[in-house]
Amino acid sequence: MVIEQLPKPVSRQPGPGELFQMLRDGAPRTRAELASVTGQARSTVATRIDMLMTAGLIVTVGEAHSTGGRPPAVFAFSPESRVVLAIDLGATHARMALTDLASNIIADSEDKLPIDLGPDKVLAWVCEKGDEMLAASGRGRRELVSVGVGLPGPVEFSSGRPINPPIMPGWDDADVAGRLGAHFDAPVLVDNDVNIMALGEHRSEWPDVSDLLFVKVATGIGSGIIADGSLRRGARGAAGDIGHIAVPGAEDTPCRCGNLGCLEAVAGSDAIARRLRQEGVEVSGSAQIVALVRSGDLSAARALRQAGRDVGTVLAACVSMLNPSMIVIGGSIAEAGEQLMAGIREVVYSRSLPLATQHLRVVASRARGEAAILGASALAIDHVLSAEAIDAALA
Amino acid sequence: MVIEQLPKPVSRQPGPGELFQMLRDGAPRTRAELASVTGQARSTVATRIDMLMTAGLIVTVGEAHSTGGRPPAVFAFSPESRVVLAIDLGATHARMALTDLASNIIADSEDKLPIDLGPDKVLAWVCEKGDEMLAASGRGRRELVSVGVGLPGPVEFSSGRPINPPIMPGWDDADVAGRLGAHFDAPVLVDNDVNIMALGEHRSEWPDVSDLLFVKVATGIGSGIIADGSLRRGARGAAGDIGHIAVPGAEDTPCRCGNLGCLEAVAGSDAIARRLRQEGVEVSGSAQIVALVRSGDLSAARALRQAGRDVGTVLAACVSMLNPSMIVIGGSIAEAGEQLMAGIREVVYSRSLPLATQHLRVVASRARGEAAILGASALAIDHVLSAEAIDAALA
Incomplete structure (x- = not known):
């Protein structure tokens, strides 16, 4: 039997994201180790390491011992290279934080902000506050890779929109992800406040x-x-x-x-x-x-x-x-x-x-009062640091 | 900074299992395509394809068109190569089936068998019946790669043992997985009947x-x-x-x-x-x-x-x-x-x-009356066909 037309491959081609996940989750490694662990060709690993270095996601942290010749470089995840914005909106408050890619808090704030002001006023306030925090921390908009938001009501996670939220008048079906994404020029993940608290509590404790x-x-x-x-x-x-x-x-x-x-x-x-x-x-x-x-x-x-x-x-x-x-x-x-x-x-x-x-x-x-903000940060980080996201960003 | 001692890699080295999953879930492929999709070296792919062929898990299904020279072989998952035994024990019945690795039923049976006879009698009966079904189907014990069992009571999945099952006198903490595994010389997965029904209904419908x-x-x-x-x-x-x-x-x-x-x-x-x-x-x-x-x-x-x-x-x-x-x-x-x-x-x-x-x-x-047996089959198949299991089996 001869198959006339081979179907297109449907699986994702593993790219630099796979290497990155190993460095993010584990110990620093050399190129040779990464090639051995992944089974990828040495030349492929070298190219991908260069891409991740250029993107600032990994750094060299030293050199391995060598039995002769030039010692090989050792690479590690660099969480300080980028920031995410974590936002926790409650019925009457707005808690916000700028964190690095390991959820270390760089700057944070807590303000009175009634959610029933409606999405126009609340989201405008959030945009302004986010810009202030970036500026005060000396981080540019380009260093912000994603935004995580918790809202005090039901959210359709896939679309980032509240659905009939009982204590959020005016917010039904508001395009929270779209509006914040347009301002910050970054992907925005929106979830209900309890989910981000669960995520923050789980990850941190x-x-x-x-x-x-x-x-x-x-x-x-x-x-x-x-x-x-x-x-x-x-x-x-x-x-x-x-x-x-x-x-x-x-x-x-x-x-x-x-x-x-x-x-x-x-x-x-x-x-x-x-x-x-x-x-x-x-x-x-x-x-x-x-x-x-x-x-x-x-x-x-x-x-x-x-x-x-x-x-x-x-x-x-x-x-x-x-x-x-x-x-x-x-x-x-x-x-x-x-x-x-x-x-x-x-x-x-x-x-x-x-x-x-x-x-x-x-x-x-x-985690108590920190749970929500740590969860919003984790939500934002996971989205941009998944192997698929890294591959897509560097494609 | 020089890192004195590099830690051992902790991640699993991807092996032939990754190639196998692509063929199991997707379309037939050539060696060149598999190398391209996985980013693995051509020589690595060739070796792994040989291992999977020798194990009987994949077969050549024809040749791709070539622009010149010898046309490359096309490989596909071969579900008929092995069998699993699916067992659904109820309060008063024993339903059993031999299926291939795609849950196609090769032989099946349904008998009266009161679970309150206790594990010695019931499991001895199951072993004998399983041997009969293998013999009648012309499949040797060596073709049987795993066994899936559903029981009418709580089961600790990780150990394959019932825990205080209310309608199964004598079965508390019985080593169901161990006893059947010793007889059939294959891994045995044990779960409660409702979980295997859910799995069977989900997979099939x-x-x-x-x-x-x-x-x-x-x-x-x-x-x-x-x-x-x-x-x-x-x-x-x-x-x-x-x-x-x-x-x-x-x-x-x-x-x-x-x-x-x-x-x-x-x-x-x-x-x-x-x-x-x-x-x-x-x-x-x-x-x-x-x-x-x-x-x-x-x-x-x-x-x-x-x-x-x-x-x-x-x-x-x-x-x-x-x-x-x-x-x-x-x-x-x-x-x-x-x-x-x-x-x-x-x-x-x-x-x-x-x-x-x-x-x-x-x-x-x-799926109605078939749900449990299809689920027990799926449970058994998933265990031996995961990428990790294939890698371990071929290591």
């Missing part, structure tokens, strides 16, 4: 835990899923949205989403504050609740413990579903400490199957 | 759906999670175990697991039969329930619809959590048809967030 559930408890309640080492967003980027799962026995509590008995309507900070006001304790917002609990107020401690149990009821289902080895509790209400955690543990350990809880740890966030 | 939840409704209720294209097992292999998630309002129903109000205790076939018997309809087991519904019995139809709503209550939480684009309903009770599906859809679409349900499809299994 528990990189070796392959199945981790990060839970944010604040005004809203949500989660980010790390499964087999990667963030899982589901089909439309809505995975982890546990705030609107029904809590048994709470069917008479209306939620802003239009349904009844949602977790967020029962255990979010507004719900906790409402419960405390019914007991005569005047309080509103996460910060006041946390302060009350820390001051030793018994009503507040009880309310936090109950909120923990309600969160635990939903997390018990999540544990059965996902079998994580770690649940990390973050968000402003988690700052109140052990009462919330105790309530969560109480229900999770009693309500899930033994196989799923035998080695399960429920811990408080370590 | 919806390979392009990257986020899919497969739900089995029978005596037990469970699910298998496909996220970003792969089966996700969680930290200990227990992911997808939705049968013991609490159903709101069912707190007075005891479950065999020791908890109250579990989905399985409310909507599994035993629960449906019990409900029907309370209405005076004498029935037991999935088959009788399905027959009753198909005969037009209204009580049975009502019971199925309610079971669907109860399953839907838990699936609504799963949809919020995982955001799949497809839920596939399988298992013996699903054979009853639309009443179950209607109950599930009713609750899932009313109880989940719009973003998660906008493009969600809830469909009946297409």
